[in-house]
Amino acid sequence: KAGVTQTPRYLIKTRGQQVTLSCSPISGHRSVSWYQQTPGQGLQFLFEYFSETQRNKGNFPGRFSGRQFSNSRSEMNVSTLELGDSALYLCASSPTSGRSTDTQYFGPGTRLTVL
Amino acid sequence: AQSVTQPDIHITVSEGASLELRCNYSYGATPYLFWYVQSPGQGLQLLLKYFSGDTLVQGIKGFEAEFKRSQSSFNLRKPSVHWSDAAEYYCAGSGNTGKLIFGQGTTLQVKP
Numbered sequence: 001k002a003g004v005t006q007t008p009r010y011l012i013k014t015r016g017q018q019v020t021l022s023c024s025p026i027s028g029h030r031s032v033s034w035y036q037q038t039p040g041q042g043l044q045f046l047f048e049y050f051s052e053t054q055r056n057k058g059n060f061p062g063r064f065s066g067r068q069f070s071n072s073r074s075e076m077n078v079s080t081l082e083l084g085d086s087a088l089y090l091c092a093s094s095p096t097s098g099r100s101t102d103t104q105y106f107g108p109g110t111r112l113t114v115l
Numbered sequence: 116a117q118s119v120t121q122p123d124i125h126i127t128v129s130e131g132a133s134l135e136l137r138c139n140y141s142y143g144a145t146p147y148l149f150w151y152v153q154s155p156g157q158g159l160q161l162l163l164k165y166f167s168g169d170t171l172v173q174g175i176k177g178f179e180a181e182f183k184r185s186q187s188s189f190n191l192r193k194p195s196v197h198w199s200d201a202a203e204y205y206c207a208g209s210g211n212t213g214k215l216i217f218g219q220g221t222t223l224q225v226k227p
Contacts, residue, residue: 004158033214043205043217056214090158092215103149104215106158 001027004093004107012113018079021110025072025093031055032074033104034066037088046089049074050096078112086114117142119208121218128196129226136191136221138206146208148189149215150180153203162204165189176200201225 005024013019025032033056034046045058049068066076072093078085088111092104118141128134140146147166151159163174170182180191189206206218 035215035217042219043207043215045214045216048212048214056212058214092159103161103164105161106151108156108158111156 004091004105006089006091006107006110008110009108010111010113012115013081014115015081015083017081018077019081019112020075020077021089021091021112023074023076023091023093023107025074025091026105029093029095029105030072031094031096031102032068032072033092033094034074034076035090035092036060037090037109038084038086043090046076081114083114085112087112117146117208117210117216119206119216119218121204121206121221123221124219125222125224127224127226130198131195134191134193134196134200134223136204136206136223138189138191138218139187140189140206140208141187142208142210144210145184146210148180148182149207149209150174150178150189150191151205151207152176153205153220155202159205162191196223196225198225198227 007022031050033048037043048056052068063079068074088109090109091107094102094104120139149164150162153159162178163172165172165182173179204221207215
C-alpha cells in the first residue's frame with residue numbers, strides 16, 4: 001500500500017497570506033490527523049477528521065482550519081499567516097477515529113516558511 | 116493533564132554501545148504508548164507500540180521498550196546502536212480520544 005502523501009513538500013509564503021496543505025491518507029484509512037512541529041513547541045495536535053467531520057481539535061486559533069472529503073483526503077488551511085506559523089506540518093492517517101489502539105501513520109510533512 | 120516527558124534532550128552513544136531512551140507519562144488511566152523515530156527532513160516512523168499485555172514489546176530495527184506502570188515509564192532500548200540510528204526519537208501517548216501527545220523528543224547522536 002502507498003503511504004500517506006502530503007503536498008506540497010515545501011512552501012514559502014509571506015505574512016498575511018493564506019495557505020492550503022493537502023494530505024492523502026493510506027488507502028482504506030478514514031481518519032486524518034494534523035500536527036504542527038516547531039523547534040520551540042515540538043509536536044502539537046491540530047485536529048482530526050473522520051468521515052468528513054472534525055472529531056477532535058487542539059488548542060490553536062481559528063486561523064487554522066481543515067476539512068475532509070468523501071474520499072478521506074484532507075486539507076488544512078491557515079489564514080492570515082504569521083511568522084510563528086513557520087513549521088513542519090505533519091498529517092497522519094489511521095483506520096478509524098477515536099480508537100486509541102489505532103496506529104497513526106505519518107506522511108513526510110509540508111515545510112511551511114513564512115517570511 | 117495528560118503529558119509525556121522525555122527527560123533527555125540529547126544523548127550521544129558510541130556505535131556498538133547499548134542505548135536507553137527515557138519516557139515518562141502522566142495519564143489518568145494507562146495510556147497507549149508509542150515510540151516514533153524521525154530522520155532529518157522526514158516524517159515519523161513507528162518503532163513500536165504498547166496497548167496491553169506483555170510489558171516488554173519488540174519493535175522494528177532491533178528496538179524494544181518496557182512498560183513499567185509503577186514508574187510511569189516506557190523506556191526504549193537497543194542492545195547495540197548503529198550509526199544509522201542517529202535521529203530524533205519521540206515517545207507519545209494516547210488516551211480515550213486517540214489524539215497523540217508527544218514528548219519533546221530526544222536527539223540521538225552516534226559516535227564512530
